[in-house]
Amino acid sequence: MDIIGRHLLPDFCQRHPDSESALRGVLAIIAAAEWRGDDDTGRNLGSAVTPMGEGRLTIVDPGGRFRLIVRVNFTRQLVHILAVEEASHE
Amino acid sequence: MSDIKPIRNIADHEAALAEIEHLFDAQPGTPEADRLEVLIVLAAAWESKNVPLADADPIDALTFAMKAQGRSQSDFATVLKSRSRASEILNRRRTLTGDMIDAISKAWSIPAAALGGGAAIVSGGLRRWAMTGAAALVVFAAVGFTAADGVVWYASQRLPDLAQVEAISEQADFVPLAEIPPHVVKAFLAAEDKDFYSHGGVSAFGVLRAAALDLTGFGKKRVGGTGISEQVAKNLLLSGEPRSLSRRLKEAILAERLENTLSKDRILEIYLNEVYLGDGAHGVAEATQHYFGKPLSATTVAEAAVMAGLPKAPNAYRPNLPDHAKAKARRDWVLDRMANDGLITVSAAHMAQAEQLLQE
Numbered sequence: 001m002d003i004i005g006r007h008l009l010p011d012f013c014q015r016h017p018d019s020e021s022a023l024r025g026v027l028a029i030i031a032a033a034e035w036r037g038d039d040d041t042g043r044n045l046g047s048a049v050t051p052m053g054e055g056r057l058t059i060v061d062p063g064g065r066f067r068l069i070v071r072v073n074f075t076r077q078l079v080h081i082l083a084v085e086e087a088s089h090e
Numbered sequence: 091m092s093d094i095k096p097i098r099n100i101a102d103h104e105a106a107l108a109e110i111e112h113l114f115d116a117q118p119g120t121p122e123a124d125r126l127e128v129l130i131v132l133a134a135a136w137e138s139k140n141v142p143l144a145d146a147d148p149i150d151a152l153t154f155a156m157k158a159q160g161r162s163q164s165d166f167a168t169v170l171k172s173r174s175r176a177s178e179i180l181n182r183r184r185t186l187t188g189d190m191i192d193a194i195s196k197a198w199s200i201p202a203a204a205l206g207g208g209a210a211i212v213s214g215g216l217r218r219w220a221m222t223g224a225a226a227l228v229v230f231a232a233v234g235f236t237a238a239d240g241v242v243w244y245a246s247q248r249l250p251d252l253a254q255v256e257a258i259s260e261q262a263d264f265v266p267l268a269e270i271p272p273h274v275v276k277a278f279l280a281a282e283d284k285d286f287y288s289h290g291g292v293s294a295f296g297v298l299r300a301a302a303l304d305l306t307g308f309g310k311k312r313v314g315g316t317g318i319s320e321q322v323a324k325n326l327l328l329s330g331e332p333r334s335l336s337r338r339l340k341e342a343i344l345a346e347r348l349e350n351t352l353s354k355d356r357i358l359e360i361y362l363n364e365v366y367l368g369d370g371a372h373g374v375a376e377a378t379q380h381y382f383g384k385p386l387s388a389t390t391v392a393e394a395a396v397m398a399g400l401p402k403a404p405n406a407y408r409p410n411l412p413d414h415a416k417a418k419a420r421r422d423w424v425l426d427r428m429a430n431d432g433l434i435t436v437s438a439a440h441m442a443q444a445e446q447l448l449q450e
Contacts, residue, residue, distance in 0.1 A: 004133045005107065006141045007100075013143075021147070025154030028146030032201035043199040048158035055115075062157035073114055076123075078130060080110065 001030050001072075005081030012066065012084045019065040023084070026059060026068065036074055060087055097136040106133045149182055151204040152194070159198055169197045252344070252351055255326050258364055265375045265386060267359035273391045274374055276434070277398035278362060280427040283318040287354050318361045319345035321401065325364055367397055368404030381409055382448065391434060392442035395424040409447040417447055 006027075013020040026045070033044050038051045050058045052069075059068040069083040097103050110129050116122035156166065167176035170190055178184035186194075186205055195202040258264065267275070279286055323344035348357055367377035375386040377397050382389070389397075396409050399420035407420045422443045429439035 002130065002134065004110065004130060004137060006137045006143060007103065010142055021150045022154050024143070024146040025150030025152075026158075028148070028151040028204045029155055029201060031146075032151075032203035034201075044155065044201065046155070046159035048154075062154070071111070071114060075118060076126070076130075080107070080114070 001033050001035060001077050001079045003027060003031055003079045003081065005070075008081055008084050016065060016086070019061065022061050022063055022065060023068075026061070030079055034077065035072065041072070056082075064088075097132050103133060103136045103140075106136075146204075147182075148186055148205045149180065152186075152200065153180070155198060155200045155204075161198065166194075169193050252327075252347060255322060255348065255352075255360060258326065258360055261363075263373075263375065264363050265373070267355055267362070269387070270359075270362055270374060271387060271389055271394070273434070274386070274389055274394040274397070275358065275362070276428060277391070277394040277424055278318075278365075278374075278401075279358075280431050280433055281395075281398040281424045282321070282401060284427070284431055286318050286358065289317070317345065319348050319357050321365065322357055322361050323348060325366065326360075365401050366404055367400040368408045369410070390442070390445070391428075391438060392421065392425070392445040392447075395421045395428065395442060396447060399424045414447050421447065 009023060009027075013023060026048075029044055033040065035041055035044075038057075041049045041051070041057060045059060048060050048062055050060070052058055055072045055074070057070050057072060059070065061067065064087050066084055067087045068081060069085075071080045071082055072078070073080075095102070097106055106129050110126060110133060113122050113126040113129070116126045156162075163176055163180060164173075166180065167173040170176050170179075170193065175184060175190075179186060179190070191202050191205045194200055194205060320341045324341045327344055328340055352360075363373040363375070365374075366372055367374070369380060371377040371380040374389075374397055377400070378384060378386045378389050378393065381396070382393050396407075396417065399407050399417070402420075407417045409417045409421075411417060425434070425439040425442050428434045429436045434442075
């Protein structure tokens, strides 16, 4: 998948340095994936991913440090990072 | 498309992302999708240059996937069939081998590329765009094509294997070029690619020019990408891939590779056997039987022209539609082209144009 919206990540990593390796890990998985639908996201990311409808996904770090909110265009193979925030953030 | 500008600062980038969100679900093949494609490339280029993020470590990806899927180190040891190796890898004292990556990927559906080392935290294909090609896109969107080779290099990654093209000749109903009547060959050359035997490969500049003209919408008709080699690349290697700038470039690059690998006769032979001619018919032999109820060897010049007119819009120009007008106009246009190109005489074209589309 192609990923855009990465400009949101450095600032978050600076504030939460313990998140960086997991963020790098999940983005490496996404970048290498070829998702055709929600089933594929679940196969790769297990319970960390929750479809929110209209192509939006929430990906929660299993370590509880962050969650990513992304929008996916499966046809274009594109993931747009809309937000990264602390997992406890409501 | 003409108002797309390079992204020079954060404000430009945010504006591009906002527009990407707006166009996010654009249908492939529409001007909106073309605009989306260029905006994505520009945004990714800016991020690659301005967002400082380290490349991902395969163990970061593995660890995240294991936790997300609820896998334990013991599970990992089972996949690797070794507790010590599992421990060493997770503690970065040992690197993953190809066999290990295959085993993990199959067992847990983790993309192998994420475990292969060097997987970038930034996106896969777009990172290459950003590093090598996006600058050219910025330029071609505005003024020129200065980094054409870089863009073409990006599109040349992850392309299908040309062996798939050769495999078609193993089909039982494959017809060698020598058995295809010359007027059938001439009709297709006249209609689809009259310079097929004289033009060479596709230049980087030519690829970008065609893509830029397509995307910027200068003129109503799409340009480029309609040559016989590109059709073979598109139909056999890229079928099902939505139209996009990257597919457009891939078609051109694959066509160039085909021309560098196979002879012109061979490409034409494959094309005439695989081209879609409507009503489920692929290739000239099947189409002759389907539309005219005869073997390919018995095809007339007029019938050849009917078939040669089909690739552009197979279902619109079918001769067996109740309304023959479009099919006849298309056939007659092909016959005129054949005459103009000196492939048949003018009188032969006129005689063929007087024939009925389908025999009673």
